Amino acid sequence: MTRVRLGAVGYLNARPLVHGLDDHASTFDLRFDPPAVCADLLHAGRIDLGMIPSFEYLQRPEYRVVPELAIGSDGPVSSVALFTTRPLHLVRSIALDTSSRTSVVLVQLLCRHHFGIQPTFDAQAPDLAAMLAHCDAALLIGDLALFAEHERLGAAKIDLGEAWTTMTRLPFVWAFWAGPETGLISPQVCGRLREARALGVAAVDEIARDFSQGNGTRCAVAATYLRTHIKYGLGPEYLEGLRRFHTLAVEGGFAPELRPVRFF
Secondary structure, three states, rough: OOEEEEEEEOHHHHHHHHOHHHHHOOOEEEEEEEEEHHHHHHHOOOOOEEEEEHHHHHHOOOOEOOOOEEEOOOOOOOOOEEOOOOOOOOEEEEEEEOOOOHHHHHHHHHHHHOOOOOOEEEOOOHHHHHHHHHHHEEEHHHHHHOOOOOOHHHEEEHHHHHHHHHHHHHOOEEEEEEEEEEOOHHHHHHHHHHHHHHHHOOHHHHHHHHHOOOOOHHHHHHHHHHHOOOOOOHHHHHHHHHHHHHHHHOOOOOOOOOOOOOOO
């Protein structure tokens, strides 16, 4: 049997989606990378299925999505944020963590449609202190954003999941499993991934403990984050939020055309 080459995001929020997949080594060959790298690997054909940023779906008409599974939020997400040392209306420059192109597009859409500002954008390595030394604000994602000690830098944290939901009254879909129709992604494979999600959601305390490695404060933050802020379904409201994001991205010139979400 040919193993499915699976590319997962290496952040805490993805761990419930891959919980227990190590027990299926005969089915999956699993690796972990930043979101943008997952997408690049999928585009290059080096993995069969990737947990890709939701924006990436617009780039490849041949991709399909695994049903029912996603990394989403409905309100504050905690791990995708704009950190600013100035009042938002005075922000003139934003440093971008380019680990996820979804977040890069989202912050530009929010600046245009919600924050009412027209800053310049500069791609930089995800180091908050260095980013804020060069720009008025910084986009940071993932575990670095979740655990950033921004107060020490005199920065305020603006949650982009919360900003999106305030603007649209809709949830946001950050990432999902997607890939081309190669014949490898069978209903049985999709079922195994849904089983992993169910096991992972039931084991968030264990996942938080393993992630935190004995740090009680980080463990409490991680458990609350996984239990409260991250949503792992892809139901009708989330699909509506995804369509709104894709529509705004196309209208804003970030992608060539709107595509319906097609499933395996």
